[in-house]
Amino acid sequence: MYCTKVSELARLIACHECAAIYRRTPIVPNATANCQRCDAMLYxxxxxxxxxxxxxxxxxxxxWVIANLFPFLGMKVGGIYHENLxxxxxxxxxxxxxxxxxxxxFLTSIVFPLVTILGMIYLLLPARLGIAPPQAxxxxxxxxxxxxxxxxxVFMLGTLIAVVKLQELATVVPGLSLAALSTLLVVYAMARSQFDSETLWQRIEKIKALDTAVTSIRSDDKILHCHLCDGLQTKGHxxxxxxxxxxxxxxxxxxxTWALLFSALLMLIPANLxxxxxxKKLGKGAPDTIYLIEGGLWGLGLIVLFASIIVPITKLLSLSFxxxxxxxxxxxKPxxxxxxxxxxxxxGSWSMVDVFLVGLLSGLVSLGLLANVTPGIGASFFGAAVILTMLAAHQFDPRLIWDRSHHNSAVAL
Ligand SMILES: [Zn+2]
Ligand SMILES: [Zn+2]
Known part of the structure; x- marks a missing residue:
């Protein structure tokens, strides 16, 4: 079986969800090309x-710098003013x-955003100046x-709920950091949507004067697809x-994926117990489970109910299915x-809103005798369950859905 179909690997693209192979064709600005088989976006x-x-x-x-240097939220009760970073x-x-x-x-709301932003600047700035960044x-x-x-x-949603919940106790004063973080959320989403990894890699390869590989492939070659950068190759690990x-x-x-799902299920039991x-308000208070539906806060209760009960259960059931x-x-129906x-x-990640809420409330509400919030061990179990279900979703390979169904024409050149 030699050379029944020879093509240029560099001009092909594999769908990252179903592994169908397509030839890249030029499209008009701002248009997207989608997979014909599973509808995922190709490029x-x-x-x-x-x-x-x-x-x-x-x-x-x-x-990010402004968000971390200036006050985040302040609380005013009587003569006491309490401010937080x-x-x-x-x-x-x-x-x-x-x-x-x-x-x-700390990692998901502060450190990881910083590392990804710095990493992207590290890759983009030199490439823009015509230098290939080392260890790219x-x-x-x-x-x-x-x-x-x-x-x-998710952290911002937690903040919003915390602010509404705290209104009953005190006057909440939003700080400069909160404004910066809300803007950061929008700017970061825009930055991600404007980034095209293929353009970056082609630029880096051009700077390095690499032969962007017109590699011949044979029809019986298995095409390997890199999940991180979308590069294609036929050999190697x-x-x-x-x-x-x-x-x-x-x-x-x-x-x-099964193992992670079972672990998540086990964690959900103590999380609910x-x-x-x-x-505690004026020294009185009862332990709160993750439901939080109380005194007139139905809207909030529903969001929290959705994040803490409906999302994890839907996720567990859907992944099992x-x-x-x-x-x-x-x-x-693949x-x-x-x-x-x-x-x-x-x-998946929206369930973390509960964990952020507990953290925010414990951090913000330390008004001595007036009110106090103490986190409980249930929050740790719940956080572990959310992380395990997120890991399970990452570990599941959606290409298996297509491999094993009869809609199996993976090459659609
Ligand atoms: Zn596809
Ligand atoms: Zn790669």
Missing amino acids: RHIPDSLNRSLALYITALML LFAGGWALYQNGMGELGLVV GHVFQLVRTLEPWNLIS SCNRCGAAIHHRIEGSIQQ FPVMTF LLYSVQKNSNW KDRALLYRVIEVI
């Missing part, structure tokens, strides 16, 4: 992508003996790995471009199952 044409995303990442960096939530959890949860809050592959891998764990948007480990499919995906926090269908080699997987990935 976009973003005009001036590198300059635009670089400008936005630099703006995001400045906003952004890291107060994580710190309060640490001081209450829940360091592991404090660390999660490692930095790119780091950025792509941390991106799903940047939870500023690591990506030629970014160095990430590369597999035809994620190894042991099914077993590992132990209090998540104790809210996907795993079961893949194990049974099901042909049932396009719908692919969509379900996409939804699970997007909603």
Whole structure:
């Protein structure tokens, strides 16, 4: 079987969700090309992508600095004024003996956003100036790995709920940091949407004067697709471009996803049995479970109910269903199952809102005898359950849905 179909690997693209192979064709500015089989986006044409995303990442960096240096929220009760910096939530959890949860809050709301922003500037600025950044592959891998764990948007929702909840106790004064963080959220999302990794890698390869490889492939070659940078190759265990480990499919995906799901389920049991926090007003107060529906705060209660009960259960059930269908080699509506997987990935992190809320409230409410919030061990179990379900979703390989169904024409050149 030689050379029945010879093509140029560099001009091909693999769908990252179903592994169908397409030839890249030029598209008009701002248009997107989608997979015909599963509807996932293949690539976009973003005009001036590198300059635009670089400008936005630099703006995001400045906003990050403001958000961390200036007061976040202040509380006024009678004569007492109490002000907090952004890291107060994580710190309060640490001081209450829940360091592991404090660390999660600190990493996902402060450290990971900074590392990804700096990493992107590190890649984009030299490339813009005509220099190939050293260790570009490692930095790119780091950025792509941390991106799903940047939870500023979830943190902001937690802040919003905390502010509404605290209104009943005190006058809440938003600080400059809060404004900077809200703007950062928007700027960061714009920077991500303007960045096109293919343009960056082509630029870096051009600077290095690498032969951007017109590699012949044979029809019986297995095309390996790098999940991080979307590069394609036919041989090897690591990506030629970014160095990430590369597999035809994620190894042991099914077993590992099941294991993570069961661990998450186990964690949800103590999360519901132990209090998540104790809210004491004038010395009186009862331990709060994750429901939080009380005195007139129905709207908030519903958001929290959605994040803490409905999202985790939907996620557990949906992932179990996907795993079961893949194990049974099901042909049932692969396009719908692919969509379900996409939804699970997007909603998963929103459950962290409860953990942020507990951190924020414990950090903000330390008004002595007037009111006090103490985090409970239930919050740690709940945080662990959320992280485990997020890991499970990452470990599941959506390409298995297509491999095992009869809609199996993976090459659509
Ligand atoms: Zn696809
Ligand atoms: Zn790669």
